[in-house]
Amino acid sequence: MHEDTEQDRIAISLESVVKKYGDHTVINDVSLSVREGEVIAIIGPSGAGKSTLLRCINLLEVPDRGRITVEGNHVDAGTQISHKDLVRLRRNVGMVFQSFNLFPHMTVLRNISLPQERVLGRSRQEADARSMKLLERVGLADKAQQYPSRCSGGQQQRIAIARALALDPRVMLFDEPTSALDPEVGLEVLAVMRELAAEGMTMVVVTHEMQFARDVSDRVVVMAEGAILEEGDPADVFTAPAMDRTRKFLRAVLER
Amino acid sequence: MTFFNDWVDYFPDLLGGLGVSLQLTLVTLLIGLPAGLVLALAAGSKKRVVRVVAIGVIEVGRGTPALVVLQLFYFGLPTAGMTLTSFVAASLALAFTTAAYTSEILRGGLQAVPSGEVEAAHALGMARGDILRFVVIPQGIRIAIPPLMGFAIMVFQATSLAYTIAMPELMSQAYSIGSITFRYLSILTLAGLMYALITIPASSLSNFVEYRLARHR
Amino acid sequence: MEHLSVVAQGVSMTLLLTLSSLLFGAIGGIPLVLARRSRLALVRFTARALIELLRGIPPLAWLFIIYFGVGTGVIELSSFAAAVIGFGLVSSAYMAEIYRGGLTAIHDGQWEASDALGLSHAATLVTIIGPQVLRVSIPAAATFAIGLLKDSSVASVIGVQDTIYWASHESTVTGDAIVPFLWAAGLYVAMTIPCAWATRLLDAKLRKRVAR
Numbered sequence: 001m002h003e004d005t006e007q008d009r010i011a012i013s014l015e016s017v018v019k020k021y022g023d024h025t026v027i028n029d030v031s032l033s034v035r036e037g038e039v040i041a042i043i044g045p046s047g048a049g050k051s052t053l054l055r056c057i058n059l060l061e062v063p064d065r066g067r068i069t070v071e072g073n074h075v076d077a078g079t080q081i082s083h084k085d086l087v088r089l090r091r092n093v094g095m096v097f098q099s100f101n102l103f104p105h106m107t108v109l110r111n112i113s114l115p116q117e118r119v120l121g122r123s124r125q126e127a128d129a130r131s132m133k134l135l136e137r138v139g140l141a142d143k144a145q146q147y148p149s150r151c152s153g154g155q156q157q158r159i160a161i162a163r164a165l166a167l168d169p170r171v172m173l174f175d176e177p178t179s180a181l182d183p184e185v186g187l188e189v190l191a192v193m194r195e196l197a198a199e200g201m202t203m204v205v206v207t208h209e210m211q212f213a214r215d216v217s218d219r220v221v222v223m224a225e226g227a228i229l230e231e232g233d234p235a236d237v238f239t240a241p242a243m244d245r246t247r248k249f250l251r252a253v254l255e256r
Numbered sequence: 257m258t259f260f261n262d263w264v265d266y267f268p269d270l271l272g273g274l275g276v277s278l279q280l281t282l283v284t285l286l287i288g289l290p291a292g293l294v295l296a297l298a299a300g301s302k303k304r305v306v307r308v309v310a311i312g313v314i315e316v317g318r319g320t321p322a323l324v325v326l327q328l329f330y331f332g333l334p335t336a337g338m339t340l341t342s343f344v345a346a347s348l349a350l351a352f353t354t355a356a357y358t359s360e361i362l363r364g365g366l367q368a369v370p371s372g373e374v375e376a377a378h379a380l381g382m383a384r385g386d387i388l389r390f391v392v393i394p395q396g397i398r399i400a401i402p403p404l405m406g407f408a409i410m411v412f413q414a415t416s417l418a419y420t421i422a423m424p425e426l427m428s429q430a431y432s433i434g435s436i437t438f439r440y441l442s443i444l445t446l447a448g449l450m451y452a453l454i455t456i457p458a459s460s461l462s463n464f465v466e467y468r469l470a471r472h473r
Numbered sequence: 474m475e476h477l478s479v480v481a482q483g484v485s486m487t488l489l490l491t492l493s494s495l496l497f498g499a500i501g502g503i504p505l506v507l508a509r510r511s512r513l514a515l516v517r518f519t520a521r522a523l524i525e526l527l528r529g530i531p532p533l534a535w536l537f538i539i540y541f542g543v544g545t546g547v548i549e550l551s552s553f554a555a556a557v558i559g560f561g562l563v564s565s566a567y568m569a570e571i572y573r574g575g576l577t578a579i580h581d582g583q584w585e586a587s588d589a590l591g592l593s594h595a596a597t598l599v600t601i602i603g604p605q606v607l608r609v610s611i612p613a614a615a616t617f618a619i620g621l622l623k624d625s626s627v628a629s630v631i632g633v634q635d636t637i638y639w640a641s642h643e644s645t646v647t648g649d650a651i652v653p654f655l656w657a658a659g660l661y662v663a664m665t666i667p668c669a670w671a672t673r674l675l676d677a678k679l680r681k682r683v684a685r
């Protein structure tokens with residue numbers, strides 16, 4: 001692993017990534033690159049491998065083949081990946097899950113401050129100050145001393161976003177962040193994400209929110225059966241998809 | 257009425273024995289529970305050797321009667337050059353059995369911590385040790401508290417086995433008073449009731465804690 | 474190896490004591506659980522107090538009360554008889570709680586269906602509910618039985634000549650205080666393995682019968 005300076009306009013690049021579970025190939029030779037500040041929406045039917053691809057980016061899943069580069073730090077599949085490599089790559093990547101995954105035994109404030117203390121070595125004071133700033137930003141400063149179970153789903157997801165942002169990532173990954181939420185509640189979360197996109201954060205968002213994909217993303221990537229079916233400008237993909245398969249998928253989603 | 261008179265006469269002596277039994281319970285748990293946690297973590301280790309050794313220790317510890325372990329520690333270790341006082345031998349022997357049993361209880365608790373939280377912690381870049389320390393262990397222990405309380409009651413009962421290595425705990429005291437006075441029935445019954453006086457409220461408490469923890473999920 | 478042949482003499486006694494106590498408990502647990510669910514509050518309370526006492530006092534204390542307390546003052550008891558009574562009583566309490574768990578697992582609808590068929594309460598209990606309770610109680614009872622097998626070693630303290638009794642004997646005679654106990658440990662572990670295996674077999678067999 002080494003610093004790459006020439007490619008600093010590329011935030012994430014996946015090169016020929018393959019991921020298998022046993023004999024089952026879940027990601028089949030996928031290449032994708034994401035520029036600094038770009039917002040990518042990944043759409044596609046369930047089981048297409050969207051989550052797996054996302055999880056390969058921060059190495060929650062280690063690919064069987066290919067190379068992952070995030071902010072100049074790269075990891076090659078098949079080589080010994082040290083804990084240091086993992087940490088260095090993950091330091092630039094924040095991730096938000098469908099099921100929030102807050103720590104239920106810690107207050108909201110602790111949820112956001114603890115990772116800063118343990119990962120970045122910030123003092124408790126520093127961390128808490130940063131946490132409060134982020135909680136204000138997502139409109140939840142009054143929840144700081146509550147436990148997550150006392151917060152609604154939408155609030156928990158906004159807290160989860162704040163927790164990820166607290167580590168100053170340069171890239172944010174979202175895996176269906178609103179799928180577990182009622183539509184109205186999902187809007188609170190999408191609003192935070194829109195703001196983040198407007199500020200220039202590099203984002204990769206797996207989503208079924210077509211409105212969001214169309215309005216906010218710079219590029220839509222359609223996945224099916226472990227491969228990228230097509231990618232392009234949201235306006236093009238939604239109005240004139242190149243592939244039959246995409247058309248079928250879009251029709252099914254829009255009819256719901 | 258002689259029954260009752262015996263109880264009044266010998267209660268103070270038995271109370272001393274009960275104190276020893278409680279001390280032994282406490283020391284056993286203080287050694288056995290942390291050891292059980294270590295075994296539980298080792299049994300879930302990524303390293304095969306560590307895992308196999310831990311599971312071996314757990315199975316032997318659970319499969320062997322506590323009385324056998326006790327005899328082995330008290331009578332066996334001196335012949336290998338390590339002489340232990342009866343209190344130390346009893347603490348170590350019961351702690352060994354405790355560690356084996358509680359490791360299974362704790363392992364269940366650790367596994368009950370949702371994997372999504374562990375994943376989120378990994379995604380945040382937290383180190384493996386930090387994830388165990390701050391996310392998995394505190395929640396796993398909390399889940400395991402009611403069954404651990406139940407097991408602590410069994411440990412208290414098992415301290416009566418220390419009778420066999422001449423430790424002056426409740427059972428030994430009762431027996432020796434009985435053998436001097438020949439009032440076996442009344443004195444042994446009193447000793448039994450003294451055990452029950454601790455175990456029955458303790459198990460109610462454990463049920464209550466279980467109920468409270470279940471409600472606050 | 475010469476230690477093993479001595480220590481192994483106790484295996485049959487360990488098994489005999491365990492099985493006798495288990496049988497005692499399996500039968501004794503039935504009236505206890507029925508009393509525990511009685512319509513009369515006094516009966517319910519008494520049964521509950523009895524169960525709590527039986528489980529709350531260590532087995533060694535029960536053996537002492539029965540063997541030295543009752544056995545010397547009231548009626549003469551052999552150490553084996555005292556051990557079977559002691560472990561049998563304690564097992565009755567544990568089995569009653571296991572049956573109670575089994576009863577709760579049986580759906581109320583079955584009582585209602587039997588009512589509708591005109592079966593009496595007693596007939597329903599014996600022909601419909603009872604067999605099912607026994608069936609669902611097997612896994613818990615098996616776990617209990619394996620624990621009982623190890624606990625039965627306590628009977629050596631009042632002179633029952635079981636596995637650990639012979640291990641102690643051998644260690645006193647030969648002066649080796651390690652190997653005989655290790656053999657005893659190995660034998661106890663070995664005894665629990667077929668126990669677990671047999672219950673799994675029995676469980677499968679009964680499952681088939683109930684399913685039909």
Ligand SMILES: Nc1ncnc2c1ncn2[C@@H]1O[C@H](COP(=O)(O)OP(=O)(O)O)[C@@H](O)[C@H]1O
Nearest residue numbers: 021024026044045046047048049050051052053
């Ligand atoms: N840990 C795993 N073990 C085995 N198969 C898995 C695992 N995770 C995902 N899969 C399989 O990989 C495929 C893609 O899954 P996923 O990436 O979750 O799809 P998506 O997010 O697009 O719905 C599915 O067929 C799924 O069953």
Ligand SMILES: [Mg+2]
Nearest residue numbers: 050051052176
């Ligand atoms: Mg998914």
